[in-house]
Amino acid sequence: MKRDELVFIGLLFAFFAFMLFNSTGLQEVRRFGEMGSGFWPILVLALALLLSGLLLGSSLYRYRKEKGPRPPAPDAPGEGGEERRARRKKFALTVIFLLLYVLILPFLGFLPSTVAYVFAFIWALGERRRAVLAFSPILVTAIVLLVFVKFLSIPLPKGVGIFADLSRLFY
Incomplete structure (x- = not known):
């Protein structure tokens, strides 16, 4: 787990928390027994916040576990140009x-x-x-x-x- 991945997941969690906080102020006019217009955004954002929190927790756990003492790795080749081109091609497609x-x-x-x-x-x-x-x-x-x-x-x-x-x- 790389540090930049942790930062991204943390930003994602913060974004969902901010959006959930702001979505609680949605004005809704509803009749008894009906879900208002704010129900679905709040539900989806709460679920996204929960899942991103779980992802952040598991990523932090893995990051700390990997950060411990490790034996030196043998000469591992870096990401080759072919792999990078294949990933870029998939992304472009x-x-x-x-x-x-x-x-x-x-x-x-x-x-x-x-x-x-x-x-x-x-x-x-x-x-x-x-x-x-x-x-x-x-x-x-x-x-x-x-x-x-x-x-x-x-x-x-x-x-x-x-x-x-x-x-x-x-x-």
Whole structure:
């Protein structure tokens, strides 16, 4: 565990704490038995704060454990240029796929765009197992559709033309 990783996790924890503190002031008008508009931000931020706190605690524990006396390591080669290029290529591909997803989402709608995006994203990260490439995009899209459309009643982009008709079949 490197020190800069600890600093980043600490900043993340502080950010979520700050946002949670500020979200408690959200004005909400609600009827009896209904969740107000401030419920979901507070819930998500509290969960993010809890998880980042757990991550910070485990990272501090690992950092202190690694910092103890260690035998000198043999000459370990640093990160090679090929590894760095491969990581940069993965990063560039994921950014390109995300931008394409944002651009095609209004035209194709949520369903086909998300299936294609999840497929492209996991492929760019190096997944090559056919079963994972085939079922993950469908499963992830179905879960997101269930949560946002059915449980939260949040409308998602339907697309244009035939894609709008396809979207209406599912949501």
